[in-house]
Amino acid sequence: MTRRVKGIVGGVILVILALYPWLFGIYFTNVIVTCAIFALFAVSYNLLLGYTGLFSFGHAMFFGAGGYATALALTHIEGCPLLVALLFGFLGAVALALLLSPIVARLAHSAFAMLHLAFSMLLYTLALKLRGITGGEDGIGGFPIPPFRIPGVVSVDMTDPLNFYYFAMAVLCGSLWVAWFLTKTPFGQIIVSVRDNDKRVDYMGFKVPQTKAIIYTLSCGFAGIAGSIYAMFQNLISAAALGIAQSFAPIVMTMVGGVISFFGPIWGAVIFAVIEELTTRYTERVQLVEGLILIIVILFFPGGFIHIVAIVKGKLLGFTRGKGAGLIKGKWFGKQAGKKPTEGDS
Amino acid sequence: MNILETKGLYHDFNRLEVLFDVNLKVKEGERHAIIGPNGAGKTTLFNVITGTYAPSRGAVFFKGEVVTGAKPHRMVRLGMGRSFQITSTFNRLTAFQNIRMGVLSRRGIRFNFFRKVDKMEDITRETDEILKRINLYGERNMPASALSYGKHRSLEISMALATDPDVVMLDEPTAGMSKDETRYAVELIRKLTEGKTAVIIEHDMDVVFSLADHITVLHLGTILASGPPDKIRKNKAVKDAYLGEMEG
Numbered sequence: 001m002t003r004r005v006k007g008i009v010g011g012v013i014l015v016i017l018a019l020y021p022w023l024f025g026i027y028f029t030n031v032i033v034t035c036a037i038f039a040l041f042a043v044s045y046n047l048l049l050g051y052t053g054l055f056s057f058g059h060a061m062f063f064g065a066g067g068y069a070t071a072l073a074l075t076h077i078e079g080c081p082l083l084v085a086l087l088f089g090f091l092g093a094v095a096l097a098l099l100l101s102p103i104v105a106r107l108a109h110s111a112f113a114m115l116h117l118a119f120s121m122l123l124y125t126l127a128l129k130l131r132g133i134t135g136g137e138d139g140i141g142g143f144p145i146p147p148f149r150i151p152g153v154v155s156v157d158m159t160d161p162l163n164f165y166y167f168a169m170a171v172l173c174g175s176l177w178v179a180w181f182l183t184k185t186p187f188g189q190i191i192v193s194v195r196d197n198d199k200r201v202d203y204m205g206f207k208v209p210q211t212k213a214i215i216y217t218l219s220c221g222f223a224g225i226a227g228s229i230y231a232m233f234q235n236l237i238s239a240a241a242l243g244i245a246q247s248f249a250p251i252v253m254t255m256v257g258g259v260i261s262f263f264g265p266i267w268g269a270v271i272f273a274v275i276e277e278l279t280t281r282y283t284e285r286v287q288l289v290e291g292l293i294l295i296i297v298i299l300f301f302p303g304g305f306i307h308i309v310a311i312v313k314g315k316l317l318g319f320t321r322g323k324g325a326g327l328i329k330g331k332w333f334g335k336q337a338g339k340k341p342t343e344g345d346s
Numbered sequence: 347m348n349i350l351e352t353k354g355l356y357h358d359f360n361r362l363e364v365l366f367d368v369n370l371k372v373k374e375g376e377r378h379a380i381i382g383p384n385g386a387g388k389t390t391l392f393n394v395i396t397g398t399y400a401p402s403r404g405a406v407f408f409k410g411e412v413v414t415g416a417k418p419h420r421m422v423r424l425g426m427g428r429s430f431q432i433t434s435t436f437n438r439l440t441a442f443q444n445i446r447m448g449v450l451s452r453r454g455i456r457f458n459f460f461r462k463v464d465k466m467e468d469i470t471r472e473t474d475e476i477l478k479r480i481n482l483y484g485e486r487n488m489p490a491s492a493l494s495y496g497k498h499r500s501l502e503i504s505m506a507l508a509t510d511p512d513v514v515m516l517d518e519p520t521a522g523m524s525k526d527e528t529r530y531a532v533e534l535i536r537k538l539t540e541g542k543t544a545v546i547i548e549h550d551m552d553v554v555f556s557l558a559d560h561i562t563v564l565h566l567g568t569i570l571a572s573g574p575p576d577k578i579r580k581n582k583a584v585k586d587a588y589l590g591e592m593e594g
Binding site: 189197201206 | 417418436
């Protein structure tokens with residue numbers, strides 16, 4: 001796509017998002033906020049999986065840490081401003097990541113994945129047991145949601161779902177943009193090189209563990225922002241946000257959307273939101289449908305939704321150039337069958 | 347002056363001695379070939395010098411500084427480049443991106459979060475210049491894994507040179523190449539290492555004698571002989587241990 005087409009598409013999406021509550025009503029507004037939260041969560045995950053080649057089974061830790069930090073700040077700090085609560089969420093996740101990074105930055109592959117599973121289980125148990133702080137199974141709920149206030153300029157009530165929609169979307173889309181930009185910087189180039197061949201990165205003059213620690217911390221920070229917005233949106237955070245199911249959500253979304261592209265996980269989040277919305281009208285067994293779709297995608301479209309789009313584009317437009325062409329010819333996935341599923345160089 | 351020197355270098359893998367009192371001296375500006383039969387310890391010597399692992403005893407001097415056990419990224423920053431016997435590129439990145447990593451490294455652009463790398467025009471220009479010099483400009487946007495074997499090897503060698511090192515360590519640059527590819531690679535190496543110091547592990551004697559100013563023969567983990575090509579060719583011990591069987 002040319003720069004101009006990209007600009008137009010971006011503009012149209014922004015206008016649709018701005019008018020969305022007016023077009024579709026408040027119920028679907030809430031659906032899209034949830035979807036955007038998970039989109040950011042999945043994108044933060046893909047910074048590790050698709051970009052750096054790090055497979056984690058415990059990314060919900062950071063989502064939960066963000067949620068709990070925000071909930072605790074709003075519960076215990078009198079008159080805590082909205083943005084400060086959000087900052088607490090971000091810093092909560094970053095602090096946890098900094099704590100773990102000296103250990104995990106030197107790991108990769110299954111050790112990295114399993115250690116995250118262990119740590120996230122530990123945190124899950126702590127969240128259940130430390131009732132005095134976390135509220136145990138009930139979690140922390142009913143905390144006040146402060147207005148968005150710039151002293152002397154504006155004060156917007158955030159208990160109004162419409163206002164919160166705009167706030168949440170601004171934060172989430174802003175974070176997505178920052179994450180996207182990050183992948184375009186020289187640093188973004190170094191992390192994909194680590195994914196491809198970390199040994200050679202060392203021989204090109206870059207420090208690998210430090211690079212991993214930085215992208216890890218940033219990724220977790222984004223997950224923390226997603227968790228923070230989630231806690232404010234639900235006005236509740238409970239141990240479920242730290243659980244295994246929550247850790248698998250971004251994995252599955254990234255797989256279904258497409259690990260190869262920055263936008264894949266966003267598509268994954270959208271697809272799952274749509275499936276859930278449609279399925280719940282007929283049956284409660286949403287996970288059955290989601291599971292089936294995951295199986296089909298893994299078997300037939302290992303590149304995810306982005307892969308399907310590339311095939312369709314190829315058929316319709318006779319695409320022979322660029323990454324789409326590579327996908328169709330199986331260059332990206334054919335050779336990699338059975339290897340760790342890492343892509344992400346859009 | 348010796349730009350690279352090892353003194354009494356020993357290395358063992360679980361007590362299996364691979365390097366035994368190696369005293370290598372590489373003069374500035376020369377093309378120094380290291381030859382020897384399989385298992386002589388050539389790649390291990392490279393690994394110890396470039397920081398893959400620390401030697402069990404002995405010292406490595408680079409530009410007069412003790413660098414024993416320094417990590418690879420530190421050696422690169424001090425001005426040492428290395429290529430590998432088994433091609434080791436960033437396979438899903440394009441040829442351009444592979445070379446650009448070296449250019450970024452040399453310019454010290456590491457943790458830069460505020461500019462798009464594609465917008466750094468001087469970096470792009472410099473990378474493109476390197477690609478043209480190594481005849482890979484036509485394959486600029488191809489993933490490294492999709493390059494032909496010869497071109498992939500050229501990329502491998504050029505990545506070591508993209509950081510503009512003072513000393514470049516090439517581990518069997520012509521490994522697995524056809525006769526034509528080898529001839530091309532030798533010319534490429536000659537061109538790219540002009541004015542630099544190069545240490546080259548090589549099996550192909552034609553390559554060694556056409557490229558090297560100085561040859562060190564490694565045998566059973568220790569230096570058997572070291573000198574200019576003519577002397578090495580005539581050396582009795584070398585003939586017995588190595589060259590004889592090759593030429594015979």
